[in-house]
Amino acid sequence: MVVNSIRERTIAENSMVVLLQGLQGEVTTVDLRDESSARGLVLNVDAFMNIRLKDVLFLDRRGQTAQLQDLFITGRNVRYVHIPDHVNIMKTMESQLAKIHRVRNFAGGGRKEFGGRKK
């Protein structure tokens, strides 16, 4: 999971995008707002729902297909992300949130990301 900043971690843990981040490594279909769709391996989903896919079959809105080696979809243009049937949604979200908390606690040994407890 590529999480680049404190802000992105905060956004992610407060939204369903953690579920999509947990789909890294899965092959799935993303439907875009303009009725086209892309099916490929999820490489990364960031907090803004920008999605990177690899080895993609792209079906444009005219029904034509094309293969794309790498595809980056801007979050704004995502309509649906298909969750593969074998993915356990709750477990995926729990494990993503656990990762976020582990990162935060690891970074917090002496220096905390947030203000820290006030005495």
Place this chain on the structure above:
Amino acid sequence: MVLVRNLRPPTEGVRHEEANTTAVLSGQQLGCGTLYVAETRLSWFDGSGMGFSLEYPSISLHAISRDVSAYPEEHLYVMVNGKLEKAAEEEDDDGSDSSNGDEEEVITEIRFVPRDKASLESMFSAMCECQALHPDPDDEDSDNDFEGEEYNVEEADGMEVDAAVAEAGQFEDADVEH
């Protein structure tokens, strides 16, 4: 998003610059020029100063295409939300753009074909990085307001992330509508 003349290429924040790159706009070849993937915008200019700039929020997606059955050359594909307006002296009547005049969203397809195909990955990555710098300002759905200190999960009251602690079936009678 306009075709312009006599504009200068960006000099700051250029993550990738690729010379000898042909731009194909809605199927129309614009000639050979240089692509500038800069943090503020994506630009392409030919030798005479003619070119165009795209704002990242207007870009729906970008991709590396190596499928020569779909398009004869390996290239960087960019789908732009909206229509590229051409300068007054150029007529937009060749019908090669993707707008069919119906109620669909209008998009513009641009292909950047570098002479050096090995550059495609760097061009693509540079665009990914720059795109991530421009999150959607109109995103109303997410509660992304982030002012001041980061939300402290441990200190938040009553908010248990550990779902194993929750009673089985405690949400079964929850209202579905929201």
